[in-house]
Amino acid sequence: MANSVFVPGHITGFFTIENHEITLKNGSCGAGFLLSQGVKTTVSKADELTVNVNQGDETVIREVLSILEIETDFKITQDIQLPIGAGFGTSAASALSLTLAINEYLNLGYSLELCGQIAHMAEVNLGAGLGDVIAQTGKGIVLRTKPGAPGIGEIKSFTEDVYIGWKTFGAIQTADIIRDPHHKDVISSSGLKYLELFESEPTLENFLSFSNKFSHDTKLMSDEVKELIDYFNSSSDILGSSMAMLGNTVFAFAYDEDALKSLNIEDLHIDKVNNIGIVYD
Template structure:
């Protein structure tokens, strides 16, 4: 019998890096949100191990299988519903949904927390991300208050009924940013400032405002991203807009979907804030 698990995409608005020599404690604190789109992994019976991914390579899948040390044969099918390398946490969603689906298919008896730790280790090993996995255990707007994998780090979630629009102009290699000493220092200093402010008043308005300020002060925005963010923020019907961390991508929030449809923006995608979280099928 097939087993499928959906894990939502996650976009970070602002963050600071928290280094630790133990992989499960290594991570970041910050704030972001979950999307109604993400990664769905399906495991089905097969007489050999096979992988079918609709976009990207198989490196995340291979890393998870390496950690699990499983010799069983089955088919892995992944539907990645968001752009890769553009700040949507797709590698984390890939690793997490895969681990959860294999756990269900093989009746391993692992907890969701343990599956999250395995996915977090895969992320750290690949340098693909620092806090997406634990955020993907939440719902809506997610505040990461303690770094690390699920069961070690800590989060708070806030459900909101809003629409999200996004447009990506390409990719940013996360590992290049988080491994660079200068970027790490700037990200952590600026991120800590806005994290402390947000913890005092966790409103949607503050999340959007602090995200925009963070992206400006860290100087990570390209000109095309900055121009679109400014265009969104000039509209009275848009709640706020900023850059996805870390991706050459713009996101914006609105209460009414028509607020986005009335704007003249090509290749704009619209979805909803995910207030449900992980879905088992």
């Protein structure tokens, strides 16, 4: 007997930091999109608790198990399909897929919202992120209109049939940025401006434009990220390009997959916006 749950990766284009003393209300508003790759967690029968993760460590898993207060013996296998710490929401996908898989395996009867709240608590407790969990319960392009965990925060989803090209240059320590007073002020001020503009006209063109402007406003781009964004945006076949928040990663959108391939960028990964969302096996 085994239960598997896949949760898509999520890239944020722009956001605000919305701190609250209550963990479930702590979060962010903003806009991002889901990827076809993410994290798949499988829970299966075992004589003792066993954890097998293909990259990274067990920190997120241990935090979720601590919140759930579960001592049952089983095997946890995680396939993390995207780089860790590079702006893909892998810690949130890890926490959410694990909570959902345990819920299915043990027949706990928890709702998606409650599982999402547990995953959100793990994410906030570790300082790994603020809004990916609730976004990962959506589909396609996801607008976070109210901060907090699923059931408390609010999102709107928009499906888009579009290709994504992405390349990462490494990780950014998310906790160092979202807890730094200066970064928080700059991010929230710029993010609020673009959030209000996007809410009034939520188009793909505006998402890409506002994401790019936000990345410049916040001055979080490395030189190599800025150079690649400029290269993407120099092509008339590319709809727009920006930086993944928060990661040393560049993404670009195109309606035609060949438009991305023809740029001949080394280590460029090509994906599609995920309009399906969470998948249970």
